Amino acid sequence: MTVIDYAFLSGVKQRFHSDVELARFLGFFFALGSAITIIIKLFLSGRLVKKFGVIRALLVLSMLLLIVSIAIIISNYVSVTGFTVFILFGILMMVSEVFNYALHNPVFLAMFQPLDLHRRLQGHTTIKGLTDPFSLGVAGIILYYLFPPGGAQQSDLVFISYLFLASVVVWILTLLFVRKHYFQTLKSAIYNRFLGTTQVQCNDSESVAILRDKLVSSYPEDVIYALELMRQSGVDNIHEVLQQQISSDSEVVRGYAVKLIKEQECRQLLPDLLNLIRTESSVPVRRKAIIAYCRLAEEAHDVIIDLLGSTDLNLRSAAICGLIETGGIEEIVLSGESLLALVGSEDELEKLAAINIISDLKIRKFYRPLLRFFDDDSLTVRKAVISAAGVLGSERLLPSVLKQREDSRLSQHVLEALPGFGSAVIPVVRGELQGQDESNCFNYASLINVVGKIDTHDAIVLLEEESESHWLCIRDAVLSALHSRKYHARDQEPWSRSIQYDLALAYNINGSLRFLVPGTDKLVIDALNFELNRALNRILTTLSFIYSREALERVSRGIQSEDKERRANAIETLDNVLPDTLCSKLLPLVEKHVAGVFDSMIDRYATVEYESRDDVFKQILVTGNRAFHAWTLTVCLYQTRGLMCKERETYTHSPHLMLRQAAQLSGDYKLDMKHHTDTKGQSDLLEIEKVIILKSSVLFTETPEEILVEVAQILKPIRFAEGEAIFEKGEYGDKMYIIYEGEVSIHDGDHVLSTLGRRDFFGELALLDPEPRSASATARSSCLLLELEQTPFYELMAERNEVSNGIMKVLARRIREDNIKIMELHSD
Incomplete structure (x- = not known):
């Protein structure tokens, strides 16, 4: 391009001797070029790329320059004036400028976008830091040769055109040569970026060197992470690294190295595995080594066969599992006999070992030995066999698994196995x-x-x-x-009906809120706002089955945000994604703009007309759990206590305990939101009281009441007399407690760590991570505690993400507060 610019501008200088004429011509020329560039960029560039593709679009400029340069050379052999040659060079420069900025540069830069960050940066650096300066240097040398300072001109514009023709030909050949390599690079980049792994890749020598340094770290986590990155990146000679790590001082690192040896099929390390089986002190590592050896070796070693008689159940199980999977006829028979001996054993640990072996083998035909364990007296054995049945997936085991649901202690295990x-x-x-x-x-x-x-x-x-x-x-x-x-919905009709139903419900809820009294009806108002949010979430989720899932997920996050800009973006996205008829009904629910306008929307789209506050409660109770959750119905029953109406009477025989209790409340019953003195010393709390207690507890403050209804169902009220031990230090803990009334002392021996009162909770860490208690708890006065056991709580968390999310928020907040306190102590 530099040579073209010089050739044209030198011709301009010869044609125009006046500075004014020169400036006027150059201004007109470049203005015309810019105008043509804008027009081509707006109306032609995209169509050219779409029709011919990226590589052919890049060839457009070079082909046009080739045609014009050939025309200049031809003009030298026909009788044309110097003015004609000047015009051709002007066209050459105009074409180069216009198509360079309108097509070539944008397309060229766009080719880098699908590449990963490292390749994109490398490409830009190569072009801007090496290729462009090199090209300018070559152009400078050519011009210096053609027009040396103080010397005679070596050539004319025609010679330059020959030189330029050769450059264009080389340019085209280079494009065609690079094309194949670029497509291979592009394919690899797109796969890694969109279809392949998102894991870190460390293929360069510097990264590998850093990872090798991490292998000698005293922290097992660092070593394991380095090994995993080396595995992901396909580092050469990884077997040498693993050979070193199975001699690590860390048991965790040795176990992980054995795992990678099996996964990477490093058969050259079989002697090392055999040595590890003989000498390893850690049973879990030996077990992994046994299984890895059996998977990789062509035939079983006597050392493995001898382990069938081991007194260590873990080693024996590993040998049985490995030999059944990979052994010959003799080894399979021997290991099968050992497995049947475990199946027929009366020892619980041996029964569990047999179940785990069958589960690890994942052979469906091995289902028969499991049938006997479904009637075992041990709850632990039955839990294990349910899980194993789910792994095997044999239909012959399904009736036995379903029968276990009769025991409430096993219901969650059954659901996980199904x-x-x-x-x-x-x-x-x-x-x-x-x-x-x-x-x-x-x-x-x-x-x-x-x-x-x-x-x-x-x-x-x-x-x-x-x-x-x-x-x-x-x-x-x-x-x-x-x-x-x-x-993604195949038939949109049922989902459209569902959307219309929830839209009508949302407008009905908004209409009902106009009749409720803030303060007096706070419980109902909060519950209805929760129902409104759930209705909107259902609408957006259902819409994602029909329209763009990604867009509607962004909308869902945006409308829940406190940031006004994010909410505005969410509303704009809705407007762009949804049809006008649907958008006109949904947007007012999201925006809730000018009150009068929104009231008119309620009147237009609501399907229920309310006449009074009592009418709101009656309509909600009539609709029931077809549209409302149990908590909403409960607080409506509480607000209408003492009111004799057929809508309430229906719930006096409800199978849901909380609804039945709320429907039977007398007119003089009053739920004290702060103190809860209504039980009058009784240990049998109402379910609604349990929910209020949970909500007022810091641990559950972020959990919606509707979800706490289910937590309340697994709470057990327990009384402790003054001075009675609740638990002792060192005891295995799997329960937490919330204090309803009384005081509890947390102490280590005679040293009192803290004294807790109503609404406080303790033992929460045992609920999340069962470990021996770190302190003792004793009742300082007569106490009524609400006990929450780990097993049913885990079952609830498995079904309700809101519970775990709420607890994580609270615990994260407490960690931040503790960090602030620590920083303040250090600053003092």
């Missing part, structure tokens, strides 16, 4: 969902969650069928299950 049976579960769930009973609504929702984890067509069909269930909890579970599977 997805492993795949399509065989679908008819069972469909049968239970037919003739739905309100008392089993929560169990139905749990079954829907199971179906959501089964990746088959008939599972999708069942979820679609239940999307129009009468019960709200089931519809919620269906939406959650389908959303987690990134479902």
